[in-house]
Amino acid sequence: MEPKGLLRGKAAIITGGEGSIGLATARAFAAEGARVCLIGLLADELAAGAAGLGGAAKWAVADVTDSVQVKTAVAGAAEAFARRRADRGRRDVDLGLSRPW
Numbered sequence: 001m002e003p004k005g006l007l008r009g010k011a012a013i014i015t016g017g018e019g020s021i022g023l024a025t026a027r028a029f030a031a032e033g034a035r036v037c038l039i040g041l042l043a044d045e046l047a048a049g050a051a052g053l054g055g056a057a058k059w060a061v062a063d064v065t066d067s068v069q070v071k072t073a074v075a076g077a078a079e080a081f082a083r084r085r086a087d088r089g090r091r092d093v094d095l096g097l098s099r100p101w
Helices: 020-031 043-056 067-081
Strands: 011-015 035-040 057-061 093-096
Touching: 011 020, 011 067, 020 035, 020 043, 035 043, 035 067, 043 057, 057 067
Parallel strands: 011 035, 011 093, 035 057
Antiparallel strands: none
């Protein structure tokens, strides 16, 4: 069954995905049909959050202050969510919710 909603067919990368705001945002995006990738520092919490979102979610551990880790996480999300070869690397929605400290 094709997802329905305002974000149907879109992909979102959400940093701070293991936190309450990040996970709530991911739930809202997934409810609107988006595929989401949760990015954060706590693997167990990211995995649990993604599992709660079902097949619409992936997760990756990355420190957003480290550009190499961010590039790796984004590349993984792009690969996981690519619909066609031409879509690889294209992001539909980016949302940064990382803590500023």
